[in-house]
Amino acid sequence: MKDYTCYSLKNLIETGRRLAKEKSVVSFDLFDTLLVRRIHDPDLVKLPVARYIATLAEERGVKRSATEIQDLRDRFETGMRAEIGRIHTDHEACYPVFMERLLVEIFGEAGGDLLGIVTAYEMAMENAMLVPREELVGWLRELSAAGKRVFIVSDMYLPADHLEKLTDHAGLSAYAEAIVSSADSFAAKASGEGWKLMAERFDIQPEEWLHVGDNPFSDGLRAKEAGITPLLIHDPREDLRKSLLRRYWNYCDGKPFWRGRLLQQVMAPLEGENIPREPLYREGYNFIGPLIGIFLQQIREICRKEKLSKIFFLSREGWTFERYWKQAMPLIYPGEELPEIEYLYVSRMALAGASCAHGGLKKESADIAFLPPGNRDFTDLCRIFSLDPEAFKEIFARFDLEVTTCLSHIHEGYQQENRRAFERILDDEEFQREVKAQTADANAALQKYLEDVGFFSHKRVAVVDVGWLGSIQRFLVDAVSHRDDAPVCRGLLFGATRGIPFPTTGKNSISGVIYDQNRFDFAASALFYARDIFEEACRAPYPTLNGYSLSDNEKGYELVFRRTDDALGMEENEQDSYFAPLQQGIYDSAVRFGQAVCLLGWKYGDFKPWLNYLLVSRLAFPETREIMLLRNRTHLDDFHGGKQPKAEFLKNAGRELWDQSERKLRWSPLLRLRRYLLHLRSRLNQ
Amino acid sequence: MKEKIQKNNFDLAGNSHARLIRMVIFAKVMPIGNIAGGPGMRCLAVLSVLYYCGWPLYAFNARYGHHLGRMKGILSRLKNRGRV
Numbered sequence: 001m002k003d004y005t006c007y008s009l010k011n012l013i014e015t016g017r018r019l020a021k022e023k024s025v026v027s028f029d030l031f032d033t034l035l036v037r038r039i040h041d042p043d044l045v046k047l048p049v050a051r052y053i054a055t056l057a058e059e060r061g062v063k064r065s066a067t068e069i070q071d072l073r074d075r076f077e078t079g080m081r082a083e084i085g086r087i088h089t090d091h092e093a094c095y096p097v098f099m100e101r102l103l104v105e106i107f108g109e110a111g112g113d114l115l116g117i118v119t120a121y122e123m124a125m126e127n128a129m130l131v132p133r134e135e136l137v138g139w140l141r142e143l144s145a146a147g148k149r150v151f152i153v154s155d156m157y158l159p160a161d162h163l164e165k166l167t168d169h170a171g172l173s174a175y176a177e178a179i180v181s182s183a184d185s186f187a188a189k190a191s192g193e194g195w196k197l198m199a200e201r202f203d204i205q206p207e208e209w210l211h212v213g214d215n216p217f218s219d220g221l222r223a224k225e226a227g228i229t230p231l232l233i234h235d236p237r238e239d240l241r242k243s244l245l246r247r248y249w250n251y252c253d254g255k256p257f258w259r260g261r262l263l264q265q266v267m268a269p270l271e272g273e274n275i276p277r278e279p280l281y282r283e284g285y286n287f288i289g290p291l292i293g294i295f296l297q298q299i300r301e302i303c304r305k306e307k308l309s310k311i312f313f314l315s316r317e318g319w320t321f322e323r324y325w326k327q328a329m330p331l332i333y334p335g336e337e338l339p340e341i342e343y344l345y346v347s348r349m350a351l352a353g354a355s356c357a358h359g360g361l362k363k364e365s366a367d368i369a370f371l372p373p374g375n376r377d378f379t380d381l382c383r384i385f386s387l388d389p390e391a392f393k394e395i396f397a398r399f400d401l402e403v404t405t406c407l408s409h410i411h412e413g414y415q416q417e418n419r420r421a422f423e424r425i426l427d428d429e430e431f432q433r434e435v436k437a438q439t440a441d442a443n444a445a446l447q448k449y450l451e452d453v454g455f456f457s458h459k460r461v462a463v464v465d466v467g468w469l470g471s472i473q474r475f476l477v478d479a480v481s482h483r484d485d486a487p488v489c490r491g492l493l494f495g496a497t498r499g500i501p502f503p504t505t506g507k508n509s510i511s512g513v514i515y516d517q518n519r520f521d522f523a524a525s526a527l528f529y530a531r532d533i534f535e536e537a538c539r540a541p542y543p544t545l546n547g548y549s550l551s552d553n554e555k556g557y558e559l560v561f562r563r564t565d566d567a568l569g570m571e572e573n574e575q576d577s578y579f580a581p582l583q584q585g586i587y588d589s590a591v592r593f594g595q596a597v598c599l600l601g602w603k604y605g606d607f608k609p610w611l612n613y614l615l616v617s618r619l620a621f622p623e624t625r626e627i628m629l630l631r632n633r634t635h636l637d638d639f640h641g642g643k644q645p646k647a648e649f650l651k652n653a654g655r656e657l658w659d660q661s662e663r664k665l666r667w668s669p670l671l672r673l674r675r676y677l678l679h680l681r682s683r684l685n686q
Numbered sequence: 687m688k689e690k691i692q693k694n695n696f697d698l699a700g701n702s703h704a705r706l707i708r709m710v711i712f713a714k715v716m717p718i719g720n721i722a723g724g725p726g727m728r729c730l731a732v733l734s735v736l737y738y739c740g741w742p743l744y745a746f747n748a749r750y751g752h753h754l755g756r757m758k759g760i761l762s763r764l765k766n767r768g769r770v
Contacts, residue, residue: 007748236744241696243744244736251729256722258729264701268692276688285691286700523719609722614701616718617709626700680717 003220005232009135012233016139016212019229025204026143027151029189029213030163030179033233034137034152035130035170038266039599040245045129046070048334048598049122055335056117057106064106076101077157090188093157095119121334123165128331128595132170134272136212144175152176153198153211155190155218159183178202189218195226259602260610264290266596267589277585279629280578284585287618288537289324291514292586293593294611296325297332298513298604299464299492303339308462308490310340312455314473315347317466317494319540320583324590331594339462342453345559348639350446350545351475353386357443358482360432361385363423365478368471368500373649374641376411378403378422384639386547387438395431399424410645445548445557446479452555456485466534467495470502470510477508494534495527513604514611517686523612525683526619529675530658536632537586541576543569544638562638575632582630620657620679621672624665627658695737703737706730 004019006012020026028034031042039045050070057064076098085091096115103114144150152167160181167173180198187193199206206227213219214233223230248262264286268274277285303311313322322343329338355365361381369375369384378396382389382403389403396403399421406413407422425431450456463473473491480486488507496512504510515524527534543562551558563569618626644650657665657675664671689699697703707730713721735743747754 007745234748236741236748239748240736240740240744243740244696244733247729247732247736251726255724255726255729257725261701264698265696268696268698269690270692274690274692276690278688282689282691282699286698521719522717523721525719609720612719613706613709613721617705618700621709621712676716 003224003232004230005216005220005234007234007236009133009233009235012212012231013135013139016210016231017142019210019231020143020148023148023208023210023229025149025151025202025209027153027198027209027211028136028140029211029215029219030152030154030167031130031156032214032238033133033212033219034140034172035132035166036238036270038129038131038268038270038596040242040249044599045122045125046073047601048125049118051601052121052334053103053106053118056114059335060107062106069102069106072105073098073102076105084186088186089191089193090155090182090186092155092182092186092188094159094183094186095157095162096159098157119162123162125595125599126166127169129599130166130170131270131273132172137170137172140172140175149202149204150176151178151180151198151202153180153189153194155182155188155194157183189213189215189222192222192225195223195228199226256606257609257613259600260290260294260607260614263593263596263600263602263607263610266599267592269592278581279625280582281585281588283626283630284537284582284587285589286585287614288534288582289586289589290593291611291614292321292324292538293328293590293597294604294607295494295513296321296328297597299462300329300333300338301603302490302492302513303462306460306490308339308460310342310454310458311462311464312342312344312453314344314463314465314476316540316542316544317535317538318343318464319542320538320586321464323587327587327590328594328597331591332597334598340454340458342455344453344455344463345449345545346472346476347545348471348475349384350547350560351472351479352384352639353439354442354446354548355439355475355478356385356435357439357479358436359478361426361435362478363426364500364503365475366422366426368469368474369639370408371469371499372640373410373645374643376406376408376641376643376645378405378407380641380643383641385435385439386442387435391434391438392431395425395428395434399428401425408645410649411643412646441550442548443479445550447483448550448555448557449548449559450480452557455480456483456487458487460488460490462490462492464492465494466538467493467512468497468531469499470496473508473510474502481507495524495531497528497531514615520683521612522680522683523616525679526615528679529619529656530630532632533630533658536575536579537582537630539576539579541580541583543572546638620676622658624662627660627665628662631658695740697737703733707734 004015006015047066047070050066050073053069054064054066077093080093080098081091084093099118100115103118107114140150152172154163156163158181160179163179163181164173167176167179182188182194185197187197189195198204209228210231211219211223211228212231216232220230220232245265248258248265251258252262267290299311322341325341366381369381378392379389381387393403401418401421405418407419408414463476465472470491470493473489477489491510493510493512495515496510496517498517502510515521515527543564545559546562547560549558549560550556564573657672660671691699693699706725709718710724710730712718713724
């Protein structure tokens with residue numbers, strides 16, 4: 001009988017179609033034939049299972065490390081294989097049997113529930129790592145439709161009913177007459193006993209039987225000895241893929257830099273998943289998605305360490321963080337109790353006014369309001385803090401000021417004594433009384449909203465935002481600090497640039513996770529190049545929140561969103577549509593990120609070197625097309641006023657790398673290097 | 687233009703191996719931050735061979751690798767002696 005070995009799937013299927021014409025039965029090996037793994041070593045799936053069992057054990061007061069559990073598992077499996085080998089030709093094992101022994105050893109008893117729970121988890125992990133080979137599955141469907149008897153056969157410690165969970169997930173079960181596993185009969189393909197048993201059990205004549213597999217011995221030689229026609233696949237592309245994975249895995253031991261790269265390799269789509277995608281989708285999947293995943297994983301670790309029982313995701317960026325969390329974190333931390341999460345409809349504009357109702361308008365809040373170059377005078381503050389400037393005219397007149405007097409040093413007409421006079425106004429009781437009166441309703445509505453979402457039900461909460469000064473948290477805490485039940489707010493920002501000192505107290509603090517100015521991290525400071533990208537990439541597809549108002553409805557409050565029918569609103573909608581593929585890429589990466597991190601068992605510190613490389617490479621040295629793709633067109637921010645500052649303060653505007661024209665980006669010599677040197681200097685001087 | 691996330695040579699779109707090599711060379715003369723010692727030149731070299739010449743090498747190995755048993759044995763002995 002001729003040996004048929006094919007070196008590509010295309011060739012295999014062509015040959016198989018030709019051979020199958022004269023056969024009534026076609027069987028397929030399962031692993032590395034119909035299904036391939038995202039990782040090079042199937043045993044790697046056992047590690048997260050060991051960690052899961054360790055978590056379950058800890059909950060029940062049993063202290064066993066994952067390494068111990070894995071060693072025990074290996075021992076029980078090897079022991080079973082030796083036992084079986086004394087009676088049968090093949091040294092096979094059966095998963096439920098040795099797992100039960102393992103669980104009894106650890107917990108003192110197994111109980112059907114425990115074995116079922118662990119089995120379900122292991123099958124979920126296996127499914128996460130297995131990908132059907134689309135072309136082969138297509139051929140399998142053809143064979144089934146043509147009336148051939150199709151079997152799936154594997155030498156594996158998982159019995160057939162367990163393998164069915166895998167084939168169900170891959171969409172193969174419907175096309176196969178039966179799934180056959182050596183774990184049920186302890187007769188494997190490797191000794192040839194498996195073939196004999198199958199022929200008897202299913203009444204198959206070997207001369208009518210074609211078997212497709214990858215192992216030259218079990219699927220090739222032994223099948224041929226049994227009179228079956230073997231068709232083997234030896235795919236050099238699969239060899240290459242596994243070789244790359246194996247090398248990354250080995251390099252990770254001595255060179256932590258590669259851990260992030262391996263994460264991205266394991267996350268990458270395979271086979272039928274790996275279809276051509278739009279450039280923005282790829283950016284979301286390969287760049288921003290993993291950044292967000294690593295950020296959220298670190299947040300989980302901080303919450304665990306500091307016993308924060310609830311996480312509030314703030315503002316429009318928090319929408320993306322919350323969605324990503326929901327998909328990724330349960331996969332990374334199975335069996336563990338995660339903090340509750342809630343998305344909070346807040347924004348700087350919405351909170352600014354409400355924050356003044358009890359403490360009044362503070363100097364720091366006014367300083368924040370004058371940060372954007374377009375804000376010039378008290379009318380800009382009124383816009384931000386939802387105040388009516390008319391009511392303050394008399395008060396200002398007492399201090400020889402007008403509500404339109406320039407108070408920002410970067411605008412024409414600024415005089416320092418006017419600013420000092422304004423600071424005296426901030427100490428004026430009548431002024432603060434008026435501020436509090438005007439913002440009381442907004443604050444009352446905010447309190448009702450926060451009570452509704454359980455903000456006051458927890459003693460210690462995390463508030464998560466993209467960054468950058470922590471203004472939202474500042475305003476939020478100001479708005480609720482008068483309450484005894486206000487929780488301790490632990491602010492966790494994607495990047496904390498700390499342009500204005502944050503009023504850190506025991507009940508209110510912020511820190512940057514990816515970047516924090518208080519912690520010298522030069523690579524992560526690359527975020528300064530293009531902060532807007534992260535805001536635009538993560539922004540929720542709904543209009544910005546403008547405020548809170550009391551209402552006669554059931555809840556007693558309503559959220560006031562910005563209108564979308566004006567020119568800016570429509571531009572924003574257009575921008576949302578433009579960035580939709582980027583967001584889709586981010587969301588699609590979440591599950592893969594969770595599965596990959598769960599498998600690898602690594603944390604923020606392990607991924608940081610690669611993350612640093614990514615930030616410098618993608619933000620400080622981006623390709624021109626990447627900048628043109630990701631650069632935001634409309635960054636709507638009602639916090640920013642529209643007044644023009646003095647020309648000398650605008651000279652640096654638009655000179656950042658990500659603001660340059662396409663012509664300059666392509667043709668200006670050493671532009672990126674020059675910008676990088678300036679950035680390096682500014683970080684060192686800071 | 688649409689492109690796969692994982693290219694045909696298993697490199698990642700946007701985070702290519704070539705880009706990494708350029709950045710590593712740059713990092714030899716200019717600080718880029720903490721990359722935990724970096725990727726290592728030997729690792730980069732091996733991965734470069736795999737990414738850019740891998741398919742023909744593995745295709746050859748798949749078809750004719752079993753004829754190269756003697757040569758593989760020699761290479762293995764040399765490697766163990768630390769010469770390769």
